[in-house]
Amino acid sequence: MISRISVLFTLAAACLLAGALWAGDVHWVDVRTAEEFGAGHVAGAVNIPYEEIVERIGEVTLDKDAPVYLYCRSGRRSGIAMDALQEAGYRNAVNIGGLQEAGRKAREMSSG
Numbered sequence: 001m002i003s004r005i006s007v008l009f010t011l012a013a014a015c016l017l018a019g020a021l022w023a024g025d026v027h028w029v030d031v032r033t034a035e036e037f038g039a040g041h042v043a044g045a046v047n048i049p050y051e052e053i054v055e056r057i058g059e060v061t062l063d064k065d066a067p068v069y070l071y072c073r074s075g076r077r078s079g080i081a082m083d084a085l086q087e088a089g090y091r092n093a094v095n096i097g098g099l100q101e102a103g104r105k106a107r108e109m110s111s112g
Helices: 004-023 034-039 050-059 076-087 099-111
Strands: 027-030 068-072 093-098
Touching: 027 099, 050 068, 050 076, 068 076, 068 099, 076 093, 093 099
Parallel strands: 027 068, 068 093
Antiparallel strands: none
């Protein structure tokens, strides 16, 4: 038997996902390790290590046209992740570079 709370939670999650897809939101993905992510990251970013990006990108978006901004420490791992996503059909995967560049870009986007 499904509880009323479970149904409401599922409906709320579906509405949030639909809203994000409709709005064309940018998705921030930190491809560093969990330890690096825990030490600091871009607000709202999701942590998916670069080796797992193709298998787990569905946790972030299923829309292959959605902007997916990737970053790591220096830009090397996010470049590998970008190539893998593009190969998987994600047309707007972007390597932002390192954490500092990602933070700067996120601030620019939120203020303008």
